[in-house]
Amino acid sequence: MIAPYIIGIDIGGTKCAVTLARHSEIVGRWEFPTAEESSPEGVLKRLAHLADAAVERTGVSRQDVIGVGASCGGPLDPDTGVIHSPPNLPGWDNVPAKDILEEALLLPVKLENDANATALAEWRLGAGRGCNSMAFLTVGTGIGAGLILDGKLYRGKRGLAGEIGHATILPDGPPCLCGKVGCLEALASGSALGRTATALFHGRTQGSASAREVTGREAVEAFHQGDPQAREIVLRSAAYLGIGIANLLHTLDLERVILGTIAIHAGEEYLEVVRGSVAAHCWPSIWEGVDILPCGLGDRAQDYAGISLWME
């Protein structure tokens, strides 16, 4: 009989969480603000302690736990289990997270970057169920994809596959934080929305001293409230996202594309503009029958990300 329990760990820039699942059902969840610990080792040891306590509290024997799945922003190496300086985790330079967690928990640990782990979660439990080739796109601060190809996670040579946020969409486009210009991320990410909205906001309040930054989420909020300028920039970003997705479909002939983060909050009108742009930039034979859907697990996707690493 297969051990029924899996421990999921989510290492984030803002918060960290441990989940305990029996088969695919989450039976407990514990979290803490990442900043409460002063070092990567401190964070990992607290996560291990929480996981230990979770197992004990639930009365589960250690033999009933298949393993621990940890999800974290990349870059990281899933083979060695080392985290290499993710932008959202300052100071996490070459941290052997897998080794630290295995030593503390005496359980096998798998480490995967969050776009890949969330793609697996959506594929096994969310909007990707039943398909063979799909992409999960996170459209938040950055844009990245996790790719399931022929029923398997595809990582590429160095685990960098799916970095479509830095594909060039507009060769003479706006500068990207990566140093290039016209990247998909510079046109359609939450940060790009925020930057464009900030520039507009400064235009509106010209001469006043209230020069503050607008976030991508606030721009989406203003779009929902019917602000015409917010509407224009949010829907323009949706059209650019459509070009990026159309290029992905011409490259990989996928069955489904699943969108997370902003795509969920922006709602159906945003998704319709994305779909229209994909249709306009795709061959009909490539676009026909492709579903573009919001993330099925919604806000729980990150909880399932680590757990899905141990699901068959």
Place this chain on the structure above:
Amino acid sequence: MIAPYIIGIDIGGTKCAVTLARHSEIVGRWEFPTAEESSPEGVLKRLAHLADAAVERTGVSRQDVIGVGASCGGPLDPDTGVIHSPPNLPGWDNVPAKDILEEALLLPVKLENDANATALAEWRLGAGRGCNSMAFLTVGTGIGAGLILDGKLYRGKRGLAGEIGHATILPDGPPCLCGKVGCLEALASGSALGRTATALFHGRTQGSASAREVTGREAVEAFHQGDPQAREIVLRSAAYLGIGIANLLHTLDLERVILGTIAIHAGEEYLEVVRGSVAAHCWPSIWEGVDILPCGLGDRAQDYAGISLWME
């Protein structure tokens, strides 16, 4: 003991060929102009007849032949073995090529589109040997890719993976024959080169009646002879090709990209401009260690395409 012989069939718009290989060594080759036969059935029966004669002439027993590998321009369905109206083969509408060849030859037949089959040939015998994830790009009349991902040919849901010629590179770019605008094929294919060169040529000979079409190959020829305008358009097309390849690398994190057709004839200076453009449009961590190479099998690639379908 494994049967040592493989029959390769190449179905092209201009000519068709049969090759007989012992392991990976070609021991015979026979071809005829496609237009000599008036129907797809006529072409396939003549190919079968040539293959039969090849086996007899060489004194090979039918049990010594593993199978027949046929390569043809897409779209086609490798599972059913039916050819669906390729642009370079007018009248080949829903032709059950696999069934026709199997019935005539009494040998198992595999059918694959030529970009995929050439990718396999380059991977097993050419410039792709020893790598795990690569793309073969044909840059001729059209632009298409065959993808080897994690040591396996990746076809996508409907066998349309690798249609990167119709990824959008310049959203406000020139019209493509496919009906969209700014496709990679409209910017960097041989046909695009020919169209741009023709427009230039008409400009030079304004007022004269000698309005003739310039081909992509003639444009490359003029580039080799040092014509400054040909130089400009050929190297500009190389720069656009580099953007397409950079986007492919950000999506798939490949080890190697192998270029066929024009890329071979245009030579090292063209390749250097392609590489420079890829470097300018890639993250250093994605571009580092990637080789962009001309097709290793050169003009023999098409002969090996069908044969490679039966190689392990």
